[in-house]
Amino acid sequence: MKSTLLTLAVASIVTCGFAQDFHSNNYDISVFRGYKDLPASKSSERTNTKTRVNQVFPGWYTFSDKLNGQFTDITGQPVTIPGATLNDKTSYIFSNILNKLGVSGTQWTQVQSHDAGFATIVNYKQSLNGHPVAFSKLIFSFTKDGKLDRVQMKNYGTAAPLSPSLSKEEALTAAKTGVPITMLDESKIEDNWYWFPVPSKNGYELRPAWKFEINGRDERMPIELKGYVDAITGEVLYRTNGVKETVDVTVKGWVNKQNPLLPATLESLADLEITLNGASYYTDTAGFLSNAALSAPISATMTLQGKWSKVVNRQASNITPSYTTMLNNASNIITFDTTAPSNSQQVNAYYHVTRVHDFMKGHLPTFTGMDFALPTNVDYSGSPACNAFYTGSAGGSINFAIATAACNSFAYCGDIIYHEYGHGINDKYYQSQGQGGMDNGALNEGTADIWGLSITKDPVLGKGSMKNGAIIRRYDQAPKVYPVDIQGEVHADGEIIAGAWWDVGINLASVDTMAQIFTKSYVHTPDGANGTEGDVFHEVLVSALKVDDNDNNLVNGTPHFTQIVAAFARHGIYLLGDADIVHTDIANQPANTPITINASLNVSEPAFLQGMKLFYKDRTVSNWDSTLMTASGTNFTATIPGFTEGTLVDYYFAVYDNMSMLNKYFPINYTPTSPASTNNIIYQFGVGLDKMMGQDFEGTIDTAWKIGINTDNATTSGQWVVATPVASYTNGLITQTGADHTTGTGKCAVTGNASAPNLPSGTADVDNGVTTILTPVFDLSNFVEPVIEYFRWYSNDRGSNRGNDVWEVGIKLESSTIWPPVGILESTNRSDYSWRRRIFSVRQLFPGISPLKVQMRFVAADKIITGATNNGQSTVEAAVDDIFIYDKMNAMSVNGVTAAKATIFPNPASNEIHVRLQTAAAGTVSLTDISGKELMNATITSQASDYVFPTKTLANGVYLITIRTHSSVQTSKVNVIH
Secondary structure (H helix, E strand, C coil), rough: CCCCCCCCCCCHHHCCCCHHHHHHHCCCEECCCHHHCCCCCCCHHHHHHHHHHHHHHCCCCEEECCCCCCCEEEEEEEEECCCCCCCHHHHHHHHHCCCHHHHHHEEEEEEEEEEEEEEEEEEEEEECCEEEEEECCCEEEEEEHHHHEEEECCCCCCCCCCCCCCHHHHHHHHCCCCCCCCEEEEECCCCCCCEEEECCCCCCEEEEEEEEEEEECCCCCCEEEEEEEECCCCEEEEECCCEEEECCCEEEECCCCCCCCCCCEEEEEEEEEEECCHHHHHCCCCEEECCCCCCCCCEEEEEECCEEEEECCCCCCCCCCCHHHHHHHHHHHHEECCCCCCCHHHHHHHHHHHHHHHHHHHCCCCCCCCCCCEEEEEECCCCCCCCCCEECHHHEEEEEEEECCCCCCCCHHHHHHHHHHHHHHHHHHHHHHHCCCCHHHHHHHHHHHHHHHHHHHHCEECCCCCCCCCEECCCCCCCCCCCCCCCCCCHHHHHHHHHHHHHHHHHHHCHHHHHHHHHHHHHHHHCCCCCHHHHHHHHHHEEEEEEEHCCCCCCCCCCCCHHHHHHHHCCCCCCCCCCCEEECCCCCCCCCEEEEEEEEEEEECCCHEEEEEEEECCCCCCCCCCECCCCEEEEEEEECCCCCCCCCCEEEEEEEEECEEEEEEEEECCCCCCHHHHCCCEEEEEECEEEEEECCCCCCCCCCCECCCCCCCCCCCHEEECCCCCCCCCCCCECCCCCCCCCCCCCCEEEECCCCCCCCCCCCCEEEEEEEECCCCEEECCCCCCCCEEEEEEEEECCCCCCCCCCEEEECCCCCCCCCCCCCEECCCCCCEEEEEEEEEHHCCCCCCCCCCEEEEEEEECCCCCHHHHHHHHHEEEEEEEEEEEEEEEEECCCCCCCCCCEEEECCCCEEEECCCCCCCCCCEEEEECCCCCEEEECCCCCCCCCEECCCCCCCEEEEEEECCCCCCCEEEECCCC
């Protein structure tokens, strides 16, 4: 049994295992974690939304919520709105425009209005029946001359008549679940409860929720937990940790201006406090102070504190280092003393905090949220070592651990200081806009990195932080891509958006220009819940294009449209990022016949769509063929040439925007360049195949099939069984399938079934080991071109330790006592919430082998990883169905294949149907209607090979004859015509 609390420790974000804010305990819980896997369920509503928007804003671009179809972002040519003031204009918009789009002005309350110079932004929050809606927002953007040019919205719909049944005290107890608090400073629940949107495939359910805040410490460091508890069930719906892991006198200090690997240089200490004759003065940006009213000699007290930073020595009773010296001359150049209680890392921290503040003010001149002496705590000891973090409590602070044998003090690393300060900017800027802070953890971490990289202009973060030469992160290597590289851990996921911004700088050949676009995009406060990174990153892209645009036309390429779009696309963030394809895998096809493949494509904004291509190939060749699909509304069609018998074909779809840039692949999470172990399986089918034998798990299972073997060590409740699967869900998202592949209502092999449908997803999943299916040995010696096909369902990322475990499918020769190395068929940690066909040629795996006798195994695992969080346990579910073996359609007869191709006649039939087996065998033969309802059946015995079904009383129509033996299933259509 596992908890579904996500507590990932992602070592891949650094090149060694040190701890810092990037490795802090992950207390994050979010019911939005599976949001990216939910299909776009309201395609008609999205189309209707686009139509309605264009009625009130002709020519505007529209992006819609994939779950409820409401607009999330509309923008276009600025329009004049009647009204003398902003309040007049927004009132007019509500009363005369948004009401036509289903938005009621009575639900929205203004929380902030901000003039950024180049734009004015007005922010609103939603309330229903007097209760705020979590994550709601409505933002109006006006041009400098007062015209409306963008509206952003998160509107989760209406609420059912629900109210809390849990007290605030009970909710607070639930909020602390799984949190090892060693010292509690403060905990509270807001008096007014909230509506919290819980996503599902059918939209959002608004639940009453208590909003909580818990401040204290765990065994490692401070924690600042905020979130929401379901006020009826007590479920923690959302929880995040707010702790995010510088007379005439010139004052200078020895600092590492770039990183500790380069020699220290003597730099001016700007905005530093100096006390002369009991009065406080501050140096200017050059570290210079002049006061004509004072004369030398004079005593001066230098304090490592200024307008923007207050350094605290955590090793010396939390004092702020200072020292007193005499100014004996009219002009004095003083180097800040680094003898105890001061030291060089403290001087370094002061310098860099002041530097990043001034950089920030140069880009956000009207923002005053960081205009105070930020507590800069240096050299704290204890756990965790090799660490730096930002905390928003008591106004905010940044914190740097003392050096150890493994690492230098991070206070020596300017870019780490800028990163932590960047969290402060995110926190305070979004608060200043009425947003309460930046919610999305990945966005928070990624933008914090970019504050640092914008100053250093170096894609490597944390040079010199570790004594073994390791660094924190870098952005000059293979890109992290959405959604393939989403891990549910904020630092790792933040590399996607940070990489996109860095590549904007590369494409523009100017980090400075990138920084201008990056900082201006803050005005639109893009954001969203943890788990909605796809929507959040898309919102950032649109914001970047809007603030960069200089002619109110997003699609004409001016001034940097192409460079920005290309940079974000490299990381899987596209203008058509909400594109959704509906496609049913095509069946195995006849030989030498053109093949038609259909799909429907839905996008919020067709203006950015160029088209869709189908890519396909014979699996024996390396090069892909492609064809542009023909569009008819949202339906796309392509016809590809036929293939010869026995060919196996792979195919996928690719969507292109109006700049001819590839935007998205389908199936979801498939990319042609990714390794198979981290990729979804593409669509596949066979050509000219004849089904010879197999297992659909519907009838009696022959003992030659081993469903669970003696060496399995997984907990019994999660081992393989053959049954009608019982669906399980994690936060409303499917985890274990509730339908087999064959009929949707029948049986399959599945890793355990819970005793009831509504039990938690971890009730009967794979636990503490492995569980295995062994097939019989298949004698394929007389097959011409044997092909094995199966369908599988696999899930390992809807709980803790996402993606830890591997799904394995192997095949070996009967003569071998050892299974081949894992990976000969499948070895993947990629979840795939669908019945996915897998089909392959046996002779390509074992060329020249005779006799050809093979056996397969299917292994699902949830192995114990000692020392990992929750022992490395994941929520693992798997299912297998319809394991069949084919041969070429016109192959020679196959000896030794039980029930090989029965003859069914006459067809059409009137009074009776005959079923004649070539070889007598034990099994069943049944007649069903087209829906699968059984009408007649007979038991096959070794004494008879001819069976008759009377059809005189049946209505005219199509029926199915299904013949099952221990190793074979054959289904044929027959027509009854009287």
